[in-house]
Amino acid sequence: MSKTHDYGARVSWTGDRGDGTRHYKGYDRSWRIMTPGKLPIDCSNDPLLGGDPSKPNPEDLLLASLSACHMLWFLHLASEAGVVVRGYEDAPLGISETGRGGAGRFVRAVLRPTISVERGADLVKADTLHHAVHDHCFIARSVSFPITCEAKYVEA
Known part of the structure; x- marks a missing residue:
């Protein structure tokens, strides 16, 4: 039997310049994310889309x-x-595509972490852990595009 967990937030559009959406270029593509007890995050649309x-x-x-x-x-x-x-x-990289109708989607993502490990660490073992992460990370398990990891290690 699986457990469920609820996550909530409030997303509020902040882009009304006075005329609402009366004109396509007359409003900002901005909003604020608010979660209880946390700092708000002010967001906007992709710059390619205004x-x-x-x-x-x-x-x-x-x-x-x-x-x-x-x-x-x-x-x-x-x-x-x-x-x-x-x-x-x-320094992750997301690769997206835009279809003929203008709708986009991610087609893949590449995680590119630089990881400082204690001198003498088993780097082969460390590298295998990245593959195991995909069995656990619910964000990665929730998306429909492939995610790869190109980790680099630095001994500290």
Whole structure:
């Protein structure tokens, strides 16, 4: 029997310039994400679609969620496996495509973490943990595109 967990947020459009959506170019593609007890996140659409390039867009947030979930599970599995991690930084890449009608989708994502490990760590073991992460990370398990990991290790 499986358990369910509920996650909630409030998303509020903040882009009304006074005329609402009366004209396609007359409103901002911006919103605020609010979750109880947490700082709000001001977001916008992809700049290619009229968004503010200084704010995260849905694609940024999805990619960051994939990366963060992978990182947290990797750290957990590394701890259990005796691989001591001292630092972890990722520069993930999401690859998308836009169809003829203008609708887009992610076709794949590449996680590219640089991981600082304690000198003498078993790097082969560390690398195999990335494959095991996909059995656990519910963000990765929830998307329909492939995710690969190209980890680099630095001994600290």
